[in-house]
Amino acid sequence: MNEKLPSLLATGWNRGLIEIRQFLRQREAVVFTLMFPVMLLLIFGSVFKGTIALGVSFSQYFLAGMIASGLVNSGFQGLAVAIPLERDDGTLKRLRGTPMPPMAYFIGKTVLIVVTTVAQIFMLLLIGVFLFGVSLPTDIHRWLDLLWIIGLGASVSTLLGIAFSSVPKNGRSASAIVVPIVLVLQFTSGVYFIFNQLPVWMQDLASIFPLRWMTQGVRSVFLPQSFAVQEVAHSWELEKIALILGAWLVVGLILAVKTFKWERDR
Amino acid sequence: MSKTAVSVRGLVKSYGETKAVRGVDFDLYQGEVLAFLGPNGAGKTTIVEILEGFRDRDSGQVSVLGVDPTVKGESSRLWRNRIGIVVQSTSDAADLTVTETVQHFAKFYSNPRNPDEVISIVGLDEKRKSKGRELSGGQRRRLDVALGILGNPELLFLDEPTTGFDPEARRAFWELIKTLRSDGTTILLTTHYLEEAEALADRLMVINRGQIIDTGTPQTIGGRNKAEAVVKWEENGALREVKTTSPTQAVSEIMSRFDGEVPELQVLRPSLEDIYLEMIDGESE
Numbered sequence: 145m146n147e148k149l150p151s152l153l154a155t156g157w158n159r160g161l162i163e164i165r166q167f168l169r170q171r172e173a174v175v176f177t178l179m180f181p182v183m184l185l186l187i188f189g190s191v192f193k194g195t196i197a198l199g200v201s202f203s204q205y206f207l208a209g210m211i212a213s214g215l216v217n218s219g220f221q222g223l224a225v226a227i228p229l230e231r232d233d234g235t236l237k238r239l240r241g242t243p244m245p246p247m248a249y250f251i252g253k254t255v256l257i258v259v260t261t262v263a264q265i266f267m268l269l270l271i272g273v274f275l276f277g278v279s280l281p282t283d284i285h286r287w288l289d290l291l292w293i294i295g296l297g298a299s300v301s302t303l304l305g306i307a308f309s310s311v312p313k314n315g316r317s318a319s320a321i322v323v324p325i326v327l328v329l330q331f332t333s334g335v336y337f338i339f340n341q342l343p344v345w346m347q348d349l350a351s352i353f354p355l356r357w358m359t360q361g362v363r364s365v366f367l368p369q370s371f372a373v374q375e376v377a378h379s380w381e382l383e384k385i386a387l388i389l390g391a392w393l394v395v396g397l398i399l400a401v402k403t404f405k406w407e408r409d410r
Numbered sequence: 411m412s413k414t415a416v417s418v419r420g421l422v423k424s425y426g427e428t429k430a431v432r433g434v435d436f437d438l439y440q441g442e443v444l445a446f447l448g449p450n451g452a453g454k455t456t457i458v459e460i461l462e463g464f465r466d467r468d469s470g471q472v473s474v475l476g477v478d479p480t481v482k483g484e485s486s487r488l489w490r491n492r493i494g495i496v497v498q499s500t501s502d503a504a505d506l507t508v509t510e511t512v513q514h515f516a517k518f519y520s521n522p523r524n525p526d527e528v529i530s531i532v533g534l535d536e537k538r539k540s541k542g543r544e545l546s547g548g549q550r551r552r553l554d555v556a557l558g559i560l561g562n563p564e565l566l567f568l569d570e571p572t573t574g575f576d577p578e579a580r581r582a583f584w585e586l587i588k589t590l591r592s593d594g595t596t597i598l599l600t601t602h603y604l605e606e607a608e609a610l611a612d613r614l615m616v617i618n619r620g621q622i623i624d625t626g627t628p629q630t631i632g633g634r635n636k637a638e639a640v641v642k643w644e645e646n647g648a649l650r651e652v653k654t655t656s657p658t659q660a661v662s663e664i665m666s667r668f669d670g671e672v673p674e675l676q677v678l679r680p681s682l683e684d685i686y687l688e689m690i691d692g693e694s695e
Binding site for chain 1: 462463464487488490491495497500501502503504505506510514515517518519520541557561
């Protein structure tokens, strides 16, 4: 019996393709994940037309926040809700009973998150540029910054989503537990409100969690460099962002590996 | 004696204070269909899930196709490549069609059967393009079986495969299992339908409160072949009956008292269900 099993990467890729196919067939999920941030940008961008600093409109600030929170929506929220549902409906148990390498399941989820995140960011930028006069950076370094911030942020978000998927007792209660957490983080991390205008205690609290650093990182890409002095530390703090997100990456990885459950507790 | 596919010795498993499996020993031979019978909570599913590698055991030796089911990593994949699992009721892959689901799962195995053929074997030809959520309970179960046999397993686990079926669907499903059996697949079946066990299994094992209380063929289990038969007839306008281990002799005696036909004559052997209920009852005293 020395037959060759399909490789981890091939299996993971196949999982990714099937995840995307299933995602596209769930209309509510497509609308919620892809259109909701776009709708919010349209509403906020149309209501708050003012500038918040010289040459910086609220739409620009909000766009950066929405890009960052898109990572949390598709990664953390998406997985922390979808995995408990798949635990309930038998998806996980069935996969566990096949020769599929367990890691392929997570690769598949990652492929789905990458695709939805990129689509989401693309749509947000499109609307930002054409409707709200957001200007895209011309410096290649800004784009490279965006790449690592999104890559690191999405990884943290994915791992924490996997880790958090063990918290809800069942699939039905999952979104009731997860959505409020994400909303509170968005309100306190500089997505819906301008971060430097929040009470200091709220800023301190939000600074424990990754979203606050992800929004600041994305702002460093899409806001004029002159805005850096308006940040709490009067700087973009990119090194600190990398460090804090890196620390969360390690925490997320450990939690995800230690707590993941293929089956519901009985 | 043929080779063993599954060997279990001294298997013990508790959930907290509850002893779910209390010292179980048995062998399953290659090409055999073995049915686990027992009331809900008897420990059937726990034993099967330990064999399937879904659950850890507290103690005892377990070998499934020569491998300990707690095996990890690449060896675990190689082992899972040789077994097929039809788990209890699922509702996954609701948004994928039958063809998509079967084709996707085929990609996990080294030497899968042809997905199109498997769909035909389980009788889902007409439902190829239907999504999981559009299938009836019976069709859904057929899809489960399709996924279970897809990898050409040497050993197939069937956990309560026909729960919720109507009698017609159940008969059709039995035919499917009989085909697999005649192809030489070793099958471990759990069920609480006695006719199902009788129709499909070479050997039965009755489990109650975490222990095997008897094992044998459907004809001999619980001493069924030696149990008393009941002879019923009508004599002098009244229904009469005797319990006897020698019904032929009883009938011949009765016949000698009649000139020709004996009215309402019946010889009743205990059904598997009678034997089973007696075994389970005796246990719970």
